[in-house]
Structures are given as structure tokens and as C-alpha cells.
Amino acid sequence: MAAAEARQRLSRSIEDYLKVIYKLQSESGSAQTSAIAEALSIAPPSVSGMVKRLAETGLLTHTRYRGVQLTEAGERQALKMLRRHRIIETYLIGQLEYDWHNVHEEAERLEHAVSEELIERMDHALGRPSHDPHGAPIPTADGEIETTKYTPMTDIAVGAAAHLRMVGDKDSERLRFIASLGLRPGVQFDVVARQPFNGPVTIRFGDEREEVVGYELAHSLQCEEVK
Amino acid sequence: MAAAEARQRLSRSIEDYLKVIYKLQSESGSAQTSAIAEALSIAPPSVSGMVKRLAETGLLTHTRYRGVQLTEAGERQALKMLRRHRIIETYLIGQLEYDWHNVHEEAERLEHAVSEELIERMDHALGRPSHDPHGAPIPTADGEIETTKYTPMTDIAVGAAAHLRMVGDKDSERLRFIASLGLRPGVQFDVVARQPFNGPVTIRFGDEREEVVGYELAHSLQCEEVK
DNA sequence: CAGGTAGTTTAGGCTAGGTTAAATTTGAAT
DNA sequence: ATTCAAATTTAACCTAGCCTAAACTACCTG
Numbered sequence: 001m002a003a004a005e006a007r008q009r010l011s012r013s014i015e016d017y018l019k020v021i022y023k024l025q026s027e028s029g030s031a032q033t034s035a036i037a038e039a040l041s042i043a044p045p046s047v048s049g050m051v052k053r054l055a056e057t058g059l060l061t062h063t064r065y066r067g068v069q070l071t072e073a074g075e076r077q078a079l080k081m082l083r084r085h086r087i088i089e090t091y092l093i094g095q096l097e098y099d100w101h102n103v104h105e106e107a108e109r110l111e112h113a114v115s116e117e118l119i120e121r122m123d124h125a126l127g128r129p130s131h132d133p134h135g136a137p138i139p140t141a142d143g144e145i146e147t148t149k150y151t152p153m154t155d156i157a158v159g160a161a162a163h164l165r166m167v168g169d170k171d172s173e174r175l176r177f178i179a180s181l182g183l184r185p186g187v188q189f190d191v192v193a194r195q196p197f198n199g200p201v202t203i204r205f206g207d208e209r210e211e212v213v214g215y216e217l218a219h220s221l222q223c224e225e226v227k
Numbered sequence: 228m229a230a231a232e233a234r235q236r237l238s239r240s241i242e243d244y245l246k247v248i249y250k251l252q253s254e255s256g257s258a259q260t261s262a263i264a265e266a267l268s269i270a271p272p273s274v275s276g277m278v279k280r281l282a283e284t285g286l287l288t289h290t291r292y293r294g295v296q297l298t299e300a301g302e303r304q305a306l307k308m309l310r311r312h313r314i315i316e317t318y319l320i321g322q323l324e325y326d327w328h329n330v331h332e333e334a335e336r337l338e339h340a341v342s343e344e345l346i347e348r349m350d351h352a353l354g355r356p357s358h359d360p361h362g363a364p365i366p367t368a369d370g371e372i373e374t375t376k377y378t379p380m381t382d383i384a385v386g387a388a389a390h391l392r393m394v395g396d397k398d399s400e401r402l403r404f405i406a407s408l409g410l411r412p413g414v415q416f417d418v419v420a421r422q423p424f425n426g427p428v429t430i431r432f433g434d435e436r437e438e439v440v441g442y443e444l445a446h447s448l449q450c451e452e453v454k
Numbered sequence: 455c456a457g458g459t460a461g462t463t464t465a466g467g468c469t470a471g472g473t474t475a476a477a478t479t480t481g482a483a484t
Numbered sequence: 485a486t487t488c489a490a491a492t493t494t495a496a497c498c499t500a501g502c503c504t505a506a507a508c509t510a511c512c513t514g
Contacts, residue, residue: 013471033492046472048493053470065479065492095322096348106342113340115333121323240501260462273502275463280500292462292509 012112015081016040017050018059021070022078030067076143083139084111084119086132089169091122093133100133100184101175134175135166135185135222150222153201154215156191157225163188166222174217181211183221239339242308243267244277245286248297249305257294303370310366311338311346313359316396318349320360327360327411328402361402362393362412362449377449380428381442383418384452390415393449401444408438410448 010018020039024031033051037044055062059074070078088107092098098106120141123129130146131137137146148165156162164187167178182205193202198215205211213221237245247266251258260278264271282289286301297305315334319325325333347368350356357373358364364373375392383389391414394405409432420429425442432438440448 011470034490042471043473044492045474045494050471052493092345096345096352098348106345109340109342110337113336115336117329118319118323118333121325125323238500261460269501270503271462272464272504277501279463 010077013050014054014059015077015112017047017054018070018074018078019081019085021060021068022075022082025070031069032067036068079139079143079145081111082145083141084114086136086138087119087122087126087129088114089134090126090129090132090138094126095122100179101172103133104169104172131166131185132169133185134169135164136169148224150224153191153203153213153218153221153223154194154198156201156223158191158194161188161190161226162223163226164221165224168220178217178221181213182209183211183213188226237304240277241281241286242304242339244274244281245297245301245305246308246312248287248295249302249309252297258296259294263295306366306370306372308338309372310368311341313363313365314346314349314353314356315341316361317353317356317359317365321353322349327406328399330360331396331399358393358412359396360412361396362391363396375451377451380418380430380440380445380448380450381421381425383428383450385418385421388415388417388453389450390453391448392451395447401447405444405448408440409436410438410440415453 017036017040020036021031024035024039028035033044033047036051037047040047051060051062051068054060054074058071059077060071061069085107088110089103092103092106093100123141129138137148139145150165151162153162153164164183164185166185167175167183169175187205189203189205191201192204192210195201200212200214201218202210202212244263244267247263248258251262251266255262260271260274263278264274267274278287278289278295281287281301282295285298286304287298288296312334315337316330319330319333320327350368356365364375366372377392378389380389380391391410391412393412394402394410396402414432416430416432418428419431419437422428427439427441428445429437429439
């Protein structure tokens with residue numbers, strides 16, 4: 001019962017719920033009502049209501065007072081949204097000269113309006129990239145997503161070399177600052193020093209240039225140590 | 228009073244109303260409730276309701292039982308939508324290999340989601356075209372639109388030469404057929420024959436190829452006679 | 455100039471998706 | 485085990501946009 005594998009277009013709201021739930025689930029294992037509300041900037045009771053409807057249509061399961069779990073169908077849909085979002089961001093930066101930091105908002109609107117065909121054409125025009133410009137993996141058309149675990153910059157050993165692999169895409173000011181430090185996905189650096197008590201990390205690039213990165217920021221930078 | 232020159236984003240519905248009203252107004256001089264309803268595929272009473280709200284926000288004026296007239300602000304907004312639509316269509320065809328006939332639906336959705344910045348960037352990437360691929364003029368960013376009057380193919384004198392200048396963009400099957408006849412905006416032809424009683428028009432292209440075009444279709448093809 | 459029809463508006467209702475206030479449940483801390 | 489705060493759900497309500505049925509107006513025609 002339910003679901004009926006409807007190939008209809010979901011509403012903008014529903015698409016947003018699924019995206020957020022997917023994200024919360026994959027970050028913290030579960031998605032609570034209040035966390036969803038927080039992420040969508042709406043009141044918790046609104047979430048309760050929508051969750052009920054989504055459960056009825058089979059996109060997720062809900063255990064009262066506990067949390068929410070995407071079903072197979074819900075996750076497929078969420079990954080479709082993630083794919084759209086990341087391809088759009090990649091396209092805007094690659095083909096329309098958008099900057100790293102002002103692309104998120106635009107993608108956030110477009111992802112609800114594009115057709116599968118348009119996504120396919122953008123993907124093709126970009127040469128079917130595996131990652132977006134923030135370093136995030138792009139799900140494939142049939143819902144596969146790479147799940148490499150990276151290491152926060154704060155956990156790279158002093159003296160070790162590493163590549164920056166991934167940064168978030170939401171906070172435009174943060175991104176602008178990250179870029180100003182010369183930090184972009186792919187760039188290699190050595191960790192020169194790490195202050196204790198959640199102090200800053202000092203890194204050195206190939207050209208000898210050194211930068212000091214505050215703990216909080218460094219912690220959000222996903223890196224891969226060079227063995 | 229009213230209006231307050233709100234620079235807020237209008238709703239998708241309102242944007243569609245304005246587009247349709249603009250079109251009806253510029254085609255037939257006025258926009259009646261039932262014509263708006265017809266064009267939007269909704270019931271007339273829904274139009275009455277929305278028209279009232281639009282009048283309150285100052286986007287149009289309404290005289291009960293008569294019709295509706297866009298205000299300065301309403302027309303500006305309508306032209307903005309037209310600009311978006313046509314730039315998007317041009318972009319999809321020019322940069323993403325869409326076909327002439329499958330682009331309308333996609334643009335219809337995107338035009339509600341794009342930012343001014345994206346339109347600007349597309350326009351730039353296209354070299355600021357003056358017309359879309361169907362031959363329709365693209366309004367400028369500050370709301371100017373070319374208003375050349377063309378002649379239906381059915382009104383070109385036998386023996387005269389003419390350019391096809393503009394075709395509609397709504398009906399995908401029709402466009403496919405038009406394209407299959409070798410008819411594209413810009414193409415030149417001679418009128419070889421015209422049957423009376425709303426009969427077909429026979430035209431000849433530069434390469435001697437002749438085609439017979441049914442009256443109804445020919446009447447929808449906007450041409451410019453070569454003097 | 456009286457009517458009838460076509461077009462328009464009003465009245466009353468529905469759904470999606472949000473709100474706040476109040477009730478309920480969970481679970482952590484005594 | 486009890487209590488209590490935080491999280492969640494329920495209840496009641498709101499707005500945007502649609503709907504149908506009924507009332508109203510404009511205008512054409514005899």
C-alpha cells in the first residue's frame with residue numbers, strides 16, 4: 001500500500017524535506033523533528049504535519065516521538081535532489097562564471113525547476129564530473145554516491161602532508177574567506193603546527209606560503225592525508 | 228497607495244497571470260477574465276479572485292465586468308518574464324543542444340526560478356541576442372521591446388520574395404513539422420502560388436525546393452516581404 | 455425596450471503548507 | 485521511583501490558489 005511508485009513531480013516543500021532529512025540522517029544517523037524544523041527554518045509542528053503525510057505516501061517511516069527514516073523511495077528521491085543541486089552548482093561555476101561562494105542560493109532554487117533532461121545535458125556538457133566544485137561527490141543518475149570518509153584538518157598530524165578534499169557550500173562568507181586563504185579542493189599542504197586546546201592549525205603550501213587557520217574553520221575542512 | 232514598489236519576488240502564479248495578461252493585451256488589445264482563465268487552464272472564478280488581489284497590489288487595474296489592464300508596474304514585470312523566457316529558450320538551444328520544439332516547457336518552469344544574475348550571465352554568454360530562436364524579440368533589461376509588425380505568409384503576394392521572421396513557440400508538434408519543411412526564422416522564399424478560399428500556399432526556397440503549406444499554418448508564420 | 459444568453463462575479467469549500475498555544479511523551483537527574 | 489525540562493504532537497487557525505454552484509450584468513436581438 002501507499003507510495004504506488006508515483007513518478008509524479010513532488011512539491012518544492014517535499015523535495016526540501018527529503019534533502020534535509022537525508023543530510024541529517026547521513027551526518028548524525030537520525031533525523032529529529034526539531035532538527036528538520038531548524039534546518040528548514042520552520043516551526044516544529046509544521047514538520048510533524050508534513051512528516052505524517054510523507055509517511056503516508058511511503059517516502060519515510062516515522063516512529064512517534066522518535067524520529068524519521070527515509071525509505072528506499074525517499075532516499076532515491078533525496079539523492080536525485082543532491083545530484084541536481086551539485087550538477088547545477090558545477091555548471092554555474094564551470095560554464096557561467098559564477099563564483100564558488102554565490103552559487104548555492106541559485107542552485108537551491110533551480111533544483112526544483114529543472115527537468116531530468118536538463119540535468120543530463122548539463123552533466124554531459126561538464127564531462128560527467130564526479131565531484132562538485134566544493135569537493136562533494138555527485139550521485140550518479142541511478143542513485144549511487146561515493147562515501148569516502150575524509151579527515152578534518154584539525155586531525156592531520158603535524159608534519160604530515162594532506163590534500164584538501166571538501167568544504168561545505170552553504171555559508172557564502174565562510175567560502176569567500178576559505179578561498180582567500182588559497183584553500184580549494186585538491187590543494188596540497190603540510191601541517192606545520194597545531195596549537196592545543198582547540199587552537200589554530202598552521203599549514204604551509206607548496207610555494208612556502210603559510211596560513212593560520214582557526215580551529216572551528218579547520219575542523220570543517222575535509223582532508224585526505226598523503227601516505 | 229498600494230504597490231509600494233515591492234521589490235519582492237512574486238509568486239509563480241502571479242508571474243503566470245502577468246505573462247498571460249500581457250500577451251492577451253498585446254494581441255487583442257484587452258484581456259478578459261475568460262480569456263485569462265482559458266490561457267491558464269483554470270476556472271474563470273479563480274481569475275476573478277486573483278485579479279482582485281493583483282489590482283490591490285497595483286499590478287493592474289480592473290473595471291468590473293469589463294476587463295483588466297496592466298499598470299506600468301505590471302507591464303514591467305510581464306516584460307521581465309518575457310525576457311527571462313526568451314533568454315532561457317535561446318540559451319538552452321544555443322548552449323545545451325536543445326531542439327527548437329522541446330524548449331518551451333523547460334523554459335516555462337525555469338523562468339520562475341532564475342535570478343536576474345543568471346539571466347544576465349546567460350544573456351552575456353549568448354552575446355546579448357536581440358531575438359530568440361523562434362524569431363521573437365527579447366526585451367532589454369530595462370523593459371524595451373521591439374514591436375515590428377510582420378505579415379502572415381498567407382498575405383504575401385504571389386511572386387514576391389520574403390523572409391520568415393517569427394513562429395510561435397508553444398506547440399511542440401507544430402514546431403517539429405515547421406522545421407521539417409525547412410522553415411526557420413531568417414530563411415528566404417518566394418511565394419509560388421496561393422489557392423483561394425483559404426487554401427494552401429506554395430513556396431520555393433533558394434535551392435528550388437518547393438513546399439506546400441496549409442492555410443492555418445501559413446497564417447501563423449510571420450514574414451517580412453523583400454522589397 | 456424586454457428578454458435571454460454569454461460572461462463575470464460572489465459565495466462557500468477544499469488542499470497544501472505554514473502558524474501559535476496547549477497537551478503529551480521521553481528520558482535524564484535526583 | 486519521581487520529577488521535570490525538553491522535545492514532540494495535537495488542536496485550532498491562517499493564507500494562497502484553486503474549485504463548483506449560484507447570482508448578477510452587459511449587451512444583442514426580436
